[in-house]
Amino acid sequence: MSDTDVPSAPWNRRGFLGAAAVAGLLGTLPTPAEAKTAAATAISTESGQVTGVQGGLRGVTVYKGIPYAATTAGANRWRPPQPAPSWDGVRAADSWGPACPQPVTGIPGDQVPELGEDCLNLNVWTAATGSGDNRPVLVWLYGGDQALWSGQEIYDGSLLASKGVVVVTLDYRVGPLGGLAHPELSAESAYGGSGNWGILDVVAALEWVQRNIAAFGGDPDRVTLAGWGQGASIVHILLASRQARGLYHRALLSSGVRYTKDPALARGAGRYRALAAAEADGTDFATRSGAADLADLRALDADDIVSRAAADPSADFGHVLDGHVLPDTYTAVLKACAETDVPVLTGVCKDANGASPDLKLTLDAFQAHARSEFGPLGLADTFLDLYPADSDTAAAQQFSAYARDEERVSAFLWATQFKDTAANSSAVHTYFWTRVPPGYDDTNPVVGTTATGAFEGSDVYYLLGYLYNTDRPWTSKDYDTADTTASYVARFAATGDPNGGSLANWPALATDTPQTMELGGNPGTLAVADSDAKLTFLRTYLESQTTEY
DSSP states (O other): OOTTOOOOOSSOSSSOTTHHHHHHHTOOOOOHHHHTOBOSSOEEOSSOEEEOEEOSSTTOEEEEEEESSOOOSGGGTTSOOOOOOOOSSEEEOOSOOOBOSOOOOSOOGGGOOOBOSOOOEEEEEEOOSSTTOOEEEEEEEOOOSSSOOOOSTTSOOHHHHHTTOEEEEEOOOOHHHHHOOOHHHHHHSTTSOOOOHHHHHHHHHHHHHHHHGGGGTEEEEEEEEEEETHHHHHHHHHHHOGGGTTSOSEEEEESOOOOTTOGGGGGTTTOEEEHHHHHHHHHHHHHHTTOSSHHHHHHSOHHHHHHHHHTOTTOOOOEEEOSSSSOSOHHHHHHTTOSOOOOEEEEEETBOTTOOTTOOOOHHHHHHHHHHHHGGGTOHHHHHHHSOOSSHHHHHHHHHHHHHHHHHHHHHHHHHHHHHHTTOOSOEEEEEEOOOOOSOOTTOSSSSSSOOSSBTTTTHHHHHTOGGGSOSOOOHHHHHHHHHHHHHHHHHHHHSOOOOTTSOOOOOOBTTBOEEEEESSSOEEEESSSSHHHHHHHHHHHHTOOOOO
């Protein structure tokens, strides 16, 4: 089968497109009847017994919608997660729990999941045969921005489970319900702070994993905390936070790290707010929502809060420097050597950071960008010499080339900081994702609905290997790539090192060797910029920035 051949589809998505390729390359798909069959053996958790259902591949069982904390409605709204309820008898963990309240945009109506405040649930995929299997565990945090953030069926963990990993996905609070700070909330908290509720949810889920995952065949001493985009930002925060120490033992961050002076941080992980400023934002939001106090806020309908926040350009629910969950700024944590010393695997995608194979940019705009961005540093001419353009087409191509180089260099400089300033004795492995997913996935509102090229998040399909669970027209090459990429992840979860078996060697970061691992094609080492001159230029540019986030 060639790279352009589309595998056959005996039943549609959630019909697992490409079943012929999956059966040959990745495992054996269950029949529709098998997919509805419950697992016969009940597993005991601290809250009660559960049974699961057939996972996406034969030999894998998935346990859906297990509560790891209580509902966040009523008095529990904007409080740390409370203990999960218990039940008598055996609970059929055969359906996804509700996603946490949030805006739902750009999603076909028949694909919008249930939303509700009783959303602190998790899902477990396992191929273990018993509680003594001691398999490595991967806890996955979703990303996204103003779309659908959910740990439900999008991120199917069956392939990694078939490779010996116990996979956990979870839902955690987002937006105003996950990030609101307010003076009254800080006054009622045990630590004098507020906000960061979604991060506290993740900590509670990690604690649940420590207490319960052995029953699913998982090893609580080999937990990888992983995520992409905003999920990776939470992983980075928990590398710094004292609240998660000892709850995980490796970290995987997809599109979640940048050099501490990179201006792009202002759009993501660097958007940390001082507690007083966050409380003031929360007070203003409450006033604009017609709430005189915290009681009024808690009396509002959750959907009303979400819709008000989505329509309010002044609303800000970024991460809060509360001194408890988030002890200090992005840069200060690194300089204080406060990061948790665990193996790290992290990477970026080729067509992120403004790069795109479909980018439209005029030559005038390209040259204006050079003057405004690099002129004050005396580097505009250097930029235009290194990335020469004499037409609109060339300008778009050269801007994308610059953006791709800058993305790799920024990630390399962060990794160098992490190793140098955190005195981290554990290895760091970085990658640059280059494969372009085919087609369009209208079942996934978060990853790749409108983006083109190797867009941010395109690596996630392959890291987790859930191609069979989407509607893209995958080829045999895609399935091969997913099998290889997920094998690296499985090895990393098991040992803290992605290498092993017949996989191509993936060198750990050496701070004096500016290279990364190319993934998505034929795996191999790649320079972090297309030339030494470009590396020198980009390092000079980034290190000259005066703002540290």
